[in-house]
Amino acid sequence: MNLKIHVWRQKSREAEGGFVTYSADAISPDASFLEMLDVVNERLMEKGEESIHFEHDCREGICGSCGMMINGVAHGSRGNGLATCQLHMRHFKDGDEIWIEPWRARAFPVIKDLIVDRGGLDKIIQAGGYISVNTGSAPEANMLLVPKAVQERAMDAAACIQCGACVAQCPNGAAQLFTSAKVSHLGLLPQGQPERKERVLKMVAVMEEMFGSCTLYGECEAVCPKEISIDFIGRMNRDYLAASVTTAKKEKVET
Amino acid sequence: MSAAAAIREVNSKMTWAGNFYRSAIGKKAVMAATGVILFGWIFLHMVGNLKLYMGAVHLNEYAHWLRALGAPAMPETGALWLMRIFLLVCVVFHIHAAVMLTKMNREARPVGYRDRDYLAASYASRTMRWGGVIILLFVIYHLLHLTTGQAHPNFIQDDAYSNVVTGLRVWWVAAVYIIANLALGFHLYHGLWSMFASVGWVHPKYNSWRRTFATTFAVIITAGNLSFPLAVLTGIVR
Numbered sequence: 001m002n003l004k005i006h007v008w009r010q011k012s013r014e015a016e017g018g019f020v021t022y023s024a025d026a027i028s029p030d031a032s033f034l035e036m037l038d039v040v041n042e043r044l045m046e047k048g049e050e051s052i053h054f055e056h057d058c059r060e061g062i063c064g065s066c067g068m069m070i071n072g073v074a075h076g077s078r079g080n081g082l083a084t085c086q087l088h089m090r091h092f093k094d095g096d097e098i099w100i101e102p103w104r105a106r107a108f109p110v111i112k113d114l115i116v117d118r119g120g121l122d123k124i125i126q127a128g129g130y131i132s133v134n135t136g137s138a139p140e141a142n143m144l145l146v147p148k149a150v151q152e153r154a155m156d157a158a159a160c161i162q163c164g165a166c167v168a169q170c171p172n173g174a175a176q177l178f179t180s181a182k183v184s185h186l187g188l189l190p191q192g193q194p195e196r197k198e199r200v201l202k203m204v205a206v207m208e209e210m211f212g213s214c215t216l217y218g219e220c221e222a223v224c225p226k227e228i229s230i231d232f233i234g235r236m237n238r239d240y241l242a243a244s245v246t247t248a249k250k251e252k253v254e255t
Numbered sequence: 256m257s258a259a260a261a262i263r264e265v266n267s268k269m270t271w272a273g274n275f276y277r278s279a280i281g282k283k284a285v286m287a288a289t290g291v292i293l294f295g296w297i298f299l300h301m302v303g304n305l306k307l308y309m310g311a312v313h314l315n316e317y318a319h320w321l322r323a324l325g326a327p328a329m330p331e332t333g334a335l336w337l338m339r340i341f342l343l344v345c346v347v348f349h350i351h352a353a354v355m356l357t358k359m360n361r362e363a364r365p366v367g368y369r370d371r372d373y374l375a376a377s378y379a380s381r382t383m384r385w386g387g388v389i390i391l392l393f394v395i396y397h398l399l400h401l402t403t404g405q406a407h408p409n410f411i412q413d414d415a416y417s418n419v420v421t422g423l424r425v426w427w428v429a430a431v432y433i434i435a436n437l438a439l440g441f442h443l444y445h446g447l448w449s450m451f452a453s454v455g456w457v458h459p460k461y462n463s464w465r466r467t468f469a470t471t472f473a474v475i476i477t478a479g480n481l482s483f484p485l486a487v488l489t490g491i492v493r
């Protein structure tokens with residue numbers, strides 16, 4: 001198939017960017033979206049031009065590196081729960097024009113072309129997305145019993161690969177789906193209980209320094225490659241409200 | 256501010272109420288609480304206005320009853336003023352939170368997309384801000400029109416029925432009422448659904464019930480409110 005792609009090109013963080021149009025001819029419908037870009041890049045390099053920079057690693061939807069706005073939709077799969085690397089060219093028609101943009105958010109500055117700095121999400125994790133344990137030999141696995149339904153909900157939340165599509169798609173540039181998934185996956189399990197209140201207060205505080213707020217548009221859920229439900233956002237709100245009502249000042253100081 | 260500074264701030268700052276309202280999640284909870292109070296009020300307002308269909312005597316009696324509510328324990332219009340002040344406080348918080356959150360959200364995405372598509376966001380959810388502004392402007396006009404009378408050419412003190420009928424008979428006034436109440440309907444359609452998530456009341460078991468609740472009340476309130484200008488325009492109420 002023959003396509004026309006308009007790609008955001010930007011040399012560096014500081015440089016001004018703009019769209020550049022390329023023709024992507026003779027692309028196999030069985031190619032993935034990233035493979036289509038690989039083909040375009042090979043041709044660019046043959047001509048001695050600089051290739052289009054984009055992030056990728058696993059190419060099977062588990063690492064969260066890839067990610068771009070494809071025709072105005074994060075990851076471009078329009079509700080099929082796919083990461084950019086899992087999107088195949090058969091989703092497009094011969095002759096299509098495709099607009100490809102980097103994630104856009106204040107917290108996600110463009111590093112180069114389609115690569116953005118998603119470090120803002122790491123800062124949210126650093127604020128509380130962990131549990132404190134004693135190191136040493138592994139504890140007996142059956143010491144702590146977790147009901148199956150709880151395990152499964154925790155796993156649903158833990159499926160988040162931190163790709164940033166939720167932020168990119170949200171009209172408010174909010175990271176609520178990401179943060180709520182991280183808050184919930186630990187907060188649902190017994191190991192996460194000791195730090196549960198502190199965790200949600202801190203992660204939300206850091207999140208709100210960088211990202212927008214939630215209007216329950218539901219856009220994040222629709223593009224999440226792991227199909228994480230916005231119900232986790234409601235759950236995080238509940239945890240946050242409860243923690244801010246019941247946490248005394250003193251408890252917060254001892255961190 | 257750095258992330259570490261943000262954490263320190265959580266650790267140190269102020270009373271919990273101040274801290275709570277400073278956070279966006281806290282503001283949304285306040286919007287949900289004030290929103291549901293305004294919703295309760297607007298529902299009763301619509302139901303009360305149905306007395307229009309029972310004739311002038313009934314409607315005016317009701318208007319008078321509202322004014323005298325609480326008497327003689329309270330001065331005439333005392334309870335009414337308490338209610339007005341309470342609603343005004345709710346409106347102020349609701350709008351203040353909306354403005355602050357909108358600002359926060361604009362700042363979170365300084366550069367937009369050339370091309371963006373919506374997959375899930377309803378028309379109602381995307382018009383919360385403009386819808387809110389339309390409602391606010393309408394509330395001001397509505398008070399000047401039917402409460403104080405400055406915006407009403409044939410205003411008669413203490414004759415609510417005649418004021419409604421002579422007021423809404425003018426086609427463009429009726430149009431203003433219809434447009435504003437459609438905007439209110441959309442606002443409620445999203446707000447009455449999202450408020451549950453804002454305060455954390457989500458559960459797979461009740462989620463479909465939330466949607467039904469929001470749709471039902473948005474439709475009832477909108478239908479009731481639209482019926483008044485339409486009834487006057489068509490001469491059903493005169």
Ligand code: HEM
Nearest residue numbers: 215286287290293294297353383387388391446449450453
């Ligand atoms: C007067 C001007 C008003 C403005 C400017 C306004 C603005 C807004 C905005 C922007 C939101 C969404 C906030 C967000 O999610 O980011 C909202 C939510 C809401 N509004 Fe209003 N509004 C107004 C009046 C009203 C009235 C009169 C009612 C009730 C009859 C109402 C009920 C609600 C409810 C229930 C919500 C949901 C809160 C939530 O999602 O938690 N609003 N409003």
Ligand code: FES
Nearest residue numbers: 059063064066085
């Ligand atoms: S490259 Fe790993 S998720 Fe797409």
